[in-house]
Amino acid sequence: MDTTTPAQRGARGRNRRGQGERLREEIIEAALRLLDELADDQALSLRAVAREIGIAATSVYIHFADRDALVLAAMERCHTDLIDSIDRAEAESEDPAAKLRARVLLQGKWAYEHAGLYKVLHESTLNQRTRMPFKTVLGERTTAAIQRCMDAGLAPAGDAAAVSLDLRAAVHGAVSMRLNSADLPMPPLEEQVDRFLVKLVGLSPTTG
Structure with missing residues (x-):
């Protein structure tokens, strides 16, 4: 996602006819930058988003009825970008266990590196008030x-959905502890993920 600021990009010109979709994308990108800094959907204002890209606040309302609508669109974009990154990481290996490890590790690292977006995606008031059906894709x-690992004989056969839930809960907990308890000594995330894969999925310690 674009992390440049208006000052870095230079003064923006007025959108020409037919460029409304481009402006909508710029608004979403600006909201993502601010949400990552704020880590709180309630702290975001449409006026702040407008200032971020150098437009009038009324231009934001043309595309988004209110703050919730903008945050929801930003979270969906954030989620889509994350999935694309995970797919690219998985594609680097043919081994099902290595693919699973790459998937889980990238999710954990992304959450730690984008703490603000992660909190809005999972812990925000909008998340509590509004369904985000797009989030089911990652799960x-x-x-x-995990099912591919089971089918390949790399993990014990079982309920892949239940194992997936346990694994995601463990990674979510590991990330949340790092974000919310900075003074707590924690091992490298890679080590924890490897232990989760062994203990929860049943992969061999040497697999992946």
Whole structure:
């Protein structure tokens, strides 16, 4: 996602006819930058988003009825970008266990590196008030990745969906502890992920 600021990009010109979609994308990108800094959907204002890209606040309302609508669109974009990154990481290996490890590790690292977006995606008031059906994709793909390990004989046969839920809960907890308890000594995330894969999925310690 674009992390440049208006000052870095230079003064923006008025959108020409037919460029409304481009402006909508710029608004979403600006919201993502601010949400990652704020880590709180309630702290975001449409006026701040407008200032970020040098437009009038009324231009934001043309595309988004309110703050919730903008945050929801930003979270969906954030989720889509994360899935694309995970797919690229998985594609680097043919081994099902290595693919699963790459998937889980990238999710954990992304959450730690984008703490603000992670909190809005999972711990925000919007998350509590509004359904985000797009978030089911990550869970479904993790379940499918675990099932492939089971089918290949790399993990014990079982309920892949239940194992997936346990694994995602463990990674979520590991990330949350790092974000919310900075003074707590923690091992490298890679070591924890490897232990989760062994203890929860049943992969061999030497697999992946």
